[in-house]
Amino acid sequence: MNARKKRRLYFVLALLIAGAGGAALVIAALKDNVLYFYSPSDVAAKHIHPGTAFRIGGLVAAGSLQHGNGADIAFTVTDGRANVPVKYQGVLPALFREGQGVVAMGALDASGTFDATQILAKHDERYMPPGVVDALKRSGRWKEGGT
């Protein structure tokens, strides 16, 4: 085997090992670290185990926002068909208000309340998270060109 072929072989071997290692890492990582996005209807239909992290998107139900002690708040996320109660401790993003779209990250607790660890910031008035739009379309609550 001449030097050039030998070098090529090393190169290919190195790439293969790196590729296989990388693929193994990535597959292992993807399996455990994706967050699914569910609408309140999905939450009602699927049986999601308490403690499994996911994202929920919908509208903040009118009249549902309650302030508790300190920085605690509670509200209900709705897509018109199903409601999910949400509790959260922290700063609310700009333009969080009743009747507006919201995306929250967290998990259900034993009582079926969504314990949010993060309420995702909304960047402007016109912007609606695409997941929320889909959820509203499916439940027939989406008004084209609305808000």
Added chain:
Amino acid sequence: MTAEIGQLALTLALALASVMAVSGIAGARVTAGISRRIASSAAGGMLVFIVLAFGTLVYAAIVSDFSVLNIANNSSLAKPMLYKITGVWGNHEGSMLLWVLVLALYTAAIAFAQRGSERLTSAALGVQGLLAVAFLVFILFTSNPFLRIDPPPFDGAGLNPLLQDLGLAVHPPTLYIGYVGLSASFAYAAAALITREVDASWARAARPFMLAAWIALTVGITLGSWWAYYELGWGGFWFWDPVENASLMPWLVATALLHSALATERTGAFRTWTLLLSIAAFSLSLIGTFLVRSGVLTSVHAFANDPERGTFILIMLVLAIGGALALFAWRAPSLETGSAFEPVSRETALLINNVLLVGAVATVFLGTLYPLFLDAFTGTKISVGPPFFAITFVPIFVALLIALPFGPRLMWRKAAFREALRSLFPALGIAAIVAVGVCFVVKSHLLAAIGLFALAAWVIAASLLDIVRRPVRTAAGFAVALAHAGLGVTLMGVAGTTLWRAETLSLLGPGETARVGPYTLTMGRVERADGPNYAAIRADIHVGDGDRTIATLTPAKRVYPTEQQETAETAIRTTGVSDLYLALGDERGKGRFIVRAYYNPLAPFIWFGGAIMAMGGCASLWGRVRARSVRNAIDAVPAE
């Protein structure tokens, strides 16, 4: 009238770009001297007209000409002058115009510098011409910034307040200089495939452009991360947001490219691989642009949500990447290969560097695009968050950093590993001392802290040793040491902030206190602090360290009535070694506000490290330009 001048200038630039594309590629033939001269002149002319078009749009923004749709949509009378100007590239149309402006600048630089052979330069200009045609057509037909509106509104709709910031004035242009700079090395790679001239002089010709692009990407990403840190109010420096990843991927490939091109330049190794990386680096820039500009991703960066534009960029993407790869597949097998090297050599070190960097790119690529594919094919919506990148990207980078100090110490072609290891003993010693020191200082996350800080010390110490002990001090050696040390400094910042960040969330009324890290926070006065185009509430928060009050910080939150939006104006007190970071939240109950406070140890190091890396790049670029002018002056045979 001004908008029509801009429109005309863009059209003329398109005509010149077409001329340049045709004559440049024709100039790759030996006998076509006239074509080469035409291509060079066209490059100059295109720059003039694009500068004119860009200047026209800036002028329309300055005088608030709301009869131009783009200005009416994105500016307003109340906006401060600085943001009227920077807002020009704060929207889709304007930012695409900035993109072609930078492309025209690089093209003119290629034509002016005439690095490499005449045929190579000409073919590179031809490829740049093709890219310019594609982007100018895109602007003129889907994203024209000069469209009129009749009747003009009395006031404009304003600019996203998050973007009304000095960081925005600098961040996008810098990133564009990086993204588009990679088009120059892409053009040189395609030119090399066309002319079959892939040798040391090719690598020397393309390198300054790779370096310029890499420096700009480094600065752009650093600034972007800093902007997200102080403007978004979440206290984080990197969110693995798809848009951030879109800028990280070209940077990683450009880093790999700089290293592999070094081998191509010195020994002729990795020729075809270097070409492939040049193509990949710019392809990832284009993919980044597609992701950000097409509205596929929704984030603060996504200006446009227009399927027509997305489709256009996608077609452009497929043509550019597909065309370049087809050319590569056709020509690469017939290229000469470089000289051989031993398993222990500088080349092998660079190979390991490349394999790891490309592996890192692959993980980021998958984590960024997998959710998009899954949504497109199955409709399932998922997101891939920081934990994914923590267990894929981080181990690869740790391996890279462990191996890094060996690279500069190994000889080309054949090296002695023991010798390199022996010369690194002082660095190992320093890493060990740091590891022991960490044990005494640190109270939590001990194992991770020992590992990460010893690793950082290992990289920094080895780089400093390189400067001190090198027999001949060259600009190139200094540049390498700086860039590598910068990476170590950034690692310290990332490790410190990630391991020991303290966060407190409290509801504070006047006189009430909270603790964060070593500091006591006491709420003072809360008052209105309105600005020219926003209403704001500002809180005085007194910071105590022990019994003394050491500072008063004033975080604020603003409401922009024109844009109907709120922003948090964070207050950051830095000691250079740690940051105290305050953000004012919403009012709960009478006169009590939520205050979010972070204590971020070593956070400033993240950006210091980025700056040091960029300085390393600048030192290398400067060394090359100087070396070239010296060579020109004595008119000597280029010798290494």
